[in-house]
Amino acid sequence: MDENAPxxxxxxxxxxxxxxxxxxxxxxxxxAEAARSALADARxxxxxxxxxxxxxVIRTFADSSPQFASPFGGPENYPDAVARRxxxxxxxxxxxxxxxxxPQMMVSLLAERLQRGEGRAALIIAGEAMAGQRLAxxxxxxxxxREAAGEDAPALQTPGDPRxxxxxxxxxxxxxxxxxxxxxxxxAIAAAEGRAMSVHRQRIGSLFARFSMVAAANPHAWDxxxxxxxxxxxxxxxxxxIAWPYTRRLCAQMFVDQAAAVLLTTVGxxxxxxxxxxxxxxxxxxxEVSEKWFLAERVDxxxxxxxxxxxxxxxxQAGIGIDEIDLFDLxxxxxxxxxxxxxxxxxxxDDPRGLTVTGGLPFFGGPGNGYSLFAIxxxxxxxxxxxxxxxxLITANGWYLTKHAFGVYANRPPKAxxxxxxxxxxxxxxxxxxxxxxxxxxxxxxxxxxxxxIFDRSGAPRHGLLYGRLGSDGEGPRxxxxxxxxxxxxxxxxxxxxxVGRPLTVRRQGQRNIARVS
Numbered sequence: 001m002d003e004n005a006p007x008x009x010x011x012x013x014x015x016x017x018x019x020x021x022x023x024x025x026x027x028x029x030x031x032a033e034a035a036r037s038a039l040a041d042a043r044x045x046x047x048x049x050x051x052x053x054x055x056x057v058i059r060t061f062a063d064s065s066p067q068f069a070s071p072f073g074g075p076e077n078y079p080d081a082v083a084r085r086x087x088x089x090x091x092x093x094x095x096x097x098x099x100x101x102x103p104q105m106m107v108s109l110l111a112e113r114l115q116r117g118e119g120r121a122a123l124i125i126a127g128e129a130m131a132g133q134r135l136a137x138x139x140x141x142x143x144x145x146r147e148a149a150g151e152d153a154p155a156l157q158t159p160g161d162p163r164x165x166x167x168x169x170x171x172x173x174x175x176x177x178x179x180x181x182x183x184x185x186x187x188a189i190a191a192a193e194g195r196a197m198s199v200h201r202q203r204i205g206s207l208f209a210r211f212s213m214v215a216a217a218n219p220h221a222w223d224x225x226x227x228x229x230x231x232x233x234x235x236x237x238x239x240x241x242i243a244w245p246y247t248r249r250l251c252a253q254m255f256v257d258q259a260a261a262v263l264l265t266t267v268g269x270x271x272x273x274x275x276x277x278x279x280x281x282x283x284x285x286x287x288e289v290s291e292k293w294f295l296a297e298r299v300d301x302x303x304x305x306x307x308x309x310x311x312x313x314x315x316x317q318a319g320i321g322i323d324e325i326d327l328f329d330l331x332x333x334x335x336x337x338x339x340x341x342x343x344x345x346x347x348x349x350d351d352p353r354g355l356t357v358t359g360g361l362p363f364f365g366g367p368g369n370g371y372s373l374f375a376i377x378x379x380x381x382x383x384x385x386x387x388x389x390x391x392x393l394i395t396a397n398g399w400y401l402t403k404h405a406f407g408v409y410a411n412r413p414p415k416a417x418x419x420x421x422x423x424x425x426x427x428x429x430x431x432x433x434x435x436x437x438x439x440x441x442x443x444x445x446x447x448x449x450x451x452x453x454i455f456d457r458s459g460a461p462r463h464g465l466l467y468g469r470l471g472s473d474g475e476g477p478r479x480x481x482x483x484x485x486x487x488x489x490x491x492x493x494x495x496x497x498x499x500v501g502r503p504l505t506v507r508r509q510g511q512r513n514i515a516r517v518s
Contacts, residue, residue, distance in 0.1 A: 002417045003268035006111035008281040008409070010048070010263030011377040012037035013220040015365070016132075018257060024132035026145040027060055028075055030259035031127035032085035038123065038261035039086070045274035048263070049088040053119030055079045056094035056106045058126035061254065061368040064098045070133055073146035080153035082125060090154065092119070096369075097160030099398025100331060101288070103373035104405035108286040109159060110264055112420040120269050126370025127259030134255055165399030167294050169440050172511045173480045174454070174465050175295060178333060179251050181400045183243045183452035184467065185336035188301035191500035198497060201245050204335035205233030207349050208250060208362060211332060215359020220374070222256045222365035235459070244453040244461070244495050252333040252366030259367075260374045267413075281380040283418050284391065285318030285408035287311070289426045295400060296438045296478060301450040301467065304401050305433060307344035309426045311395065314406040319415035320391055322346060325408075327382055327392035328353060329375040332360035341395050357382055357392070372396035376407065383411040436469065439477040441508050447474030448502045448517060451494045463487075464494045466515060468504055481506050481513035490517040 012034045018024045039048045057078040061068040075081035079093035094110075096102040103126060110122035136143050166175040175181055190200035209229040216226035232249045235241045239248050265273070270280060289310035292298055299305065315321060322345055330341045332355075342349050349355070357378045358364040361371055372394060379392040394407040451466035464483035470476030481504075483490040493502050494517055506515045 001267050001413050003266065004115045005267045005413065005417060006115055006264060006283045007267055007270055008262055008380050009265055009270050009275045009279045010038040010042035011380045012041055012261045013374055013377050014259045015220050015222060016257040018132045018135060021136060021139055021141050024136055024143065025129060025257070027127050027129040028078060028081040028085065028147070030129060030257060031057065031082045031125045034127060034259035034261040035082055035086050035123055035125050038263045042263055042275050042279055048121065048273065049086060051120040051265070051269065051273060052088045052090050052123050054092045054094065054110050054113060054122035055083050055088060055090040056096070056110065056122065056124045057082060058103055058106070058370040058373060059095055059098055061128060061130065064369060070145065071137060072133065072143040075147040077149035077153050077156055079156070080149045081147050084150060093154040093156050095156045095158055097158055097162050098369060099160060099403055100333065100369055100371060101396045101398040101403045101405040102160055102369055103376060104394055104396045104407045105160065105288055107262070107264065107283065107376065107407060108288070108405070108420050111283050114264065114266050121263060121265040123261060123263055124373060125259065125261045126367060126373040128367040128370065129257045130255045131257045161403060163293065165402050167296065170295060170480055173482055173513070175480065178400065179246065180243050180452065180454055180465060182334035182336045183246045184450040184465070185301055185340065185401065186245060187452065187499050188450040189336055189339050191498065192302035196497040197245060197499070201233045202229060204250065205229035207335055207338060208232050208360065210350070210354070211356050211360035212363045214354065214356050215363035218359050218364060221359045221363060222253055222258065223363045240459045241455045243455060246334065249362055250335055252361035254366050254368070256365035256367050258365050258374070260370065260377050262373060262377055262380070278384065281383050282410045282412065282414055283407065284410040284414035285314040285418065286420065287313040287406045287423060287426065288404065289423050289430060290403040291401060291430060292433065292435060293402060295467070296480065297435050299433045299435045302340065304340040304344050306404050306430050307341050307395065309429055310404050310406050311345055313426055314408050317418065317421065318391065318408040318410070324391055325393045326353060326390045327357055327379060328355050329357045329379060330355045330395050331372065331397045332356055333366060337397060337401060340401060379409055383409060386411055436478040439479050442470055442477065442479035442506045442513055443508065444470060444505065445472055446470040446476065446504055446506055448500050448504060449474070449478065451499045453491050453494050461491045464490055464517065466494065468506065468515060474501070479506060479513055481515035483515055483517065487516065490515070493517040
């Protein structure tokens with residue numbers, strides 16, 4: 001067995017439910033508890049903290065977007081705050097850029113460092129306290145989660161792509177909140193499959209009902225209630241419409257108090273630390289590839305070619321095909337993310353192996369950028385419990401199906417030694433794909449290419465958001481537009497059975513394009 005092969009040797013998941021103010025805990029406290037549990041899970045005969053050279057914390061929501069900024073503050077250096085709580089003194093502190101892809105990216109990045117001999121062990125941690133924060137705000141509590149970094153704290157390293165997920169032009173039209181963007185893909189998927197929206201809505205309800213069943217059996221899930229398809233896709237008093245066709249239960253549940261941690265080392269170091277082999281889970285394959293970055297540049301709103309290319313690269317590195325994967329966790333912030341990933345991987349949405357090990361972000365919980373670390377921990381736990389050789393595949397994405405990371409995990413040593421491979425060739429293939437031209441100043445007739453309707457908190461439709469193509473045949477330049485607030489005929493058309501392909505007229509008004517849909 002390759003002495004430098006990376007292995008996961010410790011895992012932990014924590015779900016904390018605070019019902020009163022005294023039970024609320026800070027994100028760094030939750031992270032520290034998960035970290036201690038992961039160290040204990042390795043069952044080493046020696047003090048593992050001494051071996052941890054790298055400590056990474058997945059960027060919190062509070063540090064990702066002003067709209068999620070915590071009124072109670074937070075640490076200047078999250079890795080340092082956690083390290084001091086658990087008694088570790090890592091030489092390297094990591095706090096990656098925004099993105100749900102970053103947990104898997106950090107596993108691959110730190111596995112490479114350890115494999116090259118640049119450290120003995122790495123601890124990767126994710127956590128959020130959004131539910132506790134909301135409870136405290138509602139009660140008018142004055143909590144203080146601020147912490148200065150220690151004088152000897154290592155400088156933060158922030159890997160990842162720093163680009164925003166939208167262009168300034170797209171942002172001016174409301175391309176920002178994922179709950180308003182992923183439903184755009186949904187309309188395109190329904191059109192590509194030739195489905196009326198009434199049929200498609202039931203289809204996505206059934207898809208996530210299967211996820212809900214997995215969450216119901218998962219003790220770490222935030223929502224352990226098994227939901228039927230109708231309970232998920234039909235709007236109601238406790239399941240309001242967010243953005244057509246997504247109800248609340250079709251969207252990631254961000255307001256959770258959860259933390260996870262994984263401990264990564266090498267085979268040789270695991271032996272030196274006397275970590276039992278039954279704790280070892282191997283990284284067999286990995287890849288990171290991005291789509292054409294902005295939505296305006298995408299080839300097809302119903303597909304994600306980077307998933308196909310990236311997953312194929314990760315599987316090839318592991319020396320297996322998709323049929324040899326026993327366990328999956330497809331990133332599941334919204335149904336469209338699962339649908340396009342399944343299509344790219346050649347999987348049926350009702351594949352008997354299942355498409356999630358956690359229960360998915362709407363039901364298990366969507367703790368910020370860190371969800372996939374929970375998926376990795378859950379995958380490792382399931383692989384440990386299998387007597388026969390077993391493989392699992394993790395897919396993770398950031399922004400709007402924009403950047404993707406893949407991990408193939410195994411409970412046996414991989415056929416070939418894992419090495420982190422550059423994604424240059426795979427990325428070049430995606431970048432070379434032809435996409436429609438784009439105009440910021442459309443004028444005239446066109447057709448809807450992808451669309452949604454944004455609802456207010458009272459459950460009333462507010463305005464439409466769409467991408468369209470100019471020309472009566474829809475073959476002209478692409479553009480982004482919104483409808484006039486309160487212009488009901490366009491909203492009715494966009495919430496009809498087949499919104500994609502509907503005729504429209506578009507004009508420039510101020511900084512935005514305004515469309516009227518027939």
